[in-house]
Amino acid sequence: MRISAAVVREPEGTFTIEDVELDAPGPGEVLVEIHSVGMCHTDIGVRNQWLPMPLPAVLGHEGAGVVSAVGDGVTAVAPGDKVVLTFNSCGECAMCRGGEPAYCLDFLAHNFAGGRPDGSNALHADGALHGNFFGQSSFASHAIATERNVVKLGADADLRMVGPLGCGLLTGAGTVFNTFAPTPEQTVAVFGSGAVGLAAVMAAKVLGCRTIVAVDRVPSRLELARELGATHTVDTSQVEDVPAAVREATGMGADFAVDTTAVPAVMRASVSSLAPRGTAGLLGLGLPGTELSIDMLELAVPGRKVVGVIEGDADPHSMIPHLVELQAEGRFPFEKLVKVYPFDQINQAVDDSESGATLKPVLTLV
Incomplete structure (x- = not known):
């Protein structure tokens, strides 16, 4: 045809x-x-x-x-x-x-x-x-x-x-629901408040996480993040030490951090923002050859973990209908x-x- x-x-x-x-x-x-x-x-x-x-x-x-x-x-x-x-x-x-x-x-x-x-x-x-x-x-x-x-x-x-x-919303939400699966007592920081990052924010709210930190440099996006469930925001254009700001918001660092940017400095900040035994999920795809450099003392001594995530670790046939249902309920x-x-x-x-x-x-x- x-x-x-x-x-x-x-x-x-x-x-x-x-x-x-x-x-x-x-x-x-x-x-x-x-x-x-x-x-x-x-x-x-x-x-x-x-x-x-x-x-x-x-x-x-x-x-x-x-x-x-x-x-x-x-x-x-x-x-x-x-x-x-x-x-x-x-x-x-x-x-x-x-x-x-x-x-x-x-x-x-x-x-x-x-x-x-x-x-x-x-x-x-x-x-x-x-x-x-x-x-x-x-x-x-x-x-x-x-x-x-x-x-x-x-x-x-x-x-x-x-x-x-x-794809995009499946990736952000699925990372929180599947890769992290946080309890309500745990905390999540999301680096990048685009569509993927905001899907992660909404998923963290659905799960009732006590602290949800949105990190971005665009005030309008941070405002929307608060509307969608972020309890705290960090404006990187106004804050010099972003990991310190996340640690202040969460108490001792985020249990889970999502990076959607694929920018090496931001990815590094997401890892530095973690609590001991925290996990950073890297979602963004950068240019070929993009590398992440981390001081092993900063990674190994606190027992932090860095994982790559594709498509939110999701089975689309179960996750997509679930997201449709959550939207119908006004929760996503x-x-x-x-x-x-x-x-x-x-x-x-x-x-x-x-x-x-x-x-x-x-x-x-x-």
């Missing part, structure tokens, strides 16, 4: 809306009519070629829409179902079998190869065109996904809002982060995301 898709053809290039060809779904695949799709910094990172993915390509990996057709063997969804699209995984390796799909041993082949793992591609145009980004390439009117990376929602789901649950109001753009304003959405003018752009197609 002919579809409309946003194509990026060169590093740091603009997206152009083009008519391209999309195959029918094959075995195990699902054709989804995309109603909306979130704009994530990972999309921008691939456009800039900080992350591996061949160009020209159709990106987009926070799609939401309605199933149009299914391939042979698909039983989890049917035409007419509302779905969110999330990251893909093989389902067969030790990590997938163990319930850790975000750490699939074939993650790159299923999400960043520019086509299906077998080398074929569902997208076609004049000349080469790469798709299957995160198993979806949802900057398009329609996308081919797989049964593993579509998550069925209820009939009342708001398809203009739920797309960001497929992620709609406060979203600004909606028509699909043809995709380049404006990119600019606003990069400048920080918008926390979470969502492109609408229906």
Whole structure:
């Protein structure tokens, strides 16, 4: 079928809306009519070629829409179902079998190869065109996904809002719910109050953490963080010793710290802000070669831990419906982060995301 898709053809290039060809779904695949799709910094990172993915390509990996057709063997969804699209995984390796799909041993082949793992591609145009980004390439009117990376929602789901649950919000909230699982007596510090960081703040509030510290340099973001559950804020443009400010807010340091920035100095500060035996979770993806330097005395003597986290250590099929339920209860109001753009304003959405003018752009197609 002919579809409309946003194509990026060169590093740091603009997206152009083009008519391209999309195959029918094959075995195990699902054709989804995309109603909306979130704009994530990972999309921008691939456009800039900080992350591996061949160009020209159709990106987009926070799609939401309605199933149009299914391939042979698909039983989890049917035409007419509302779905969110999330990251893909093989389902067969030790990590997938163990319930850790975000750490699939074939993650790159299923999400960043520019086509299906077998080398074929569902997208076609004049000349080469790469798709299957995160198993979806949802900057398009329609996308081919797989049964593993579509998550069925209820009939009342708001398809203009739920797309960001497929990656960014899943990552922030999942890190708190799954990686940390703090008790109400424990404390959490979140470095970076963008969409991922604020999802972590909201998750910490859901769990009733006694102290939640949001760290950022933008006053409006810190104000929103307080509205969403932060008990304390640290404005890095006004505070010289950020770890000391976090320790003052928490008593002896944070039990858990989230870094969403991938900035080495900020990551280091997140570790320095920890209490003895505290854990820092690093979520952000920086430029290739980004390194974190930590004094081993600062790390080992207090028994601190540093862990990398992908996709919030989440199983999307259980976590995404849980987040939808929390939003319906008013306990995870992620709609406060979203600004909606028509699909043809995709380049404006990119600019606003990069400048920080918008926390979470969502492109609408229906």
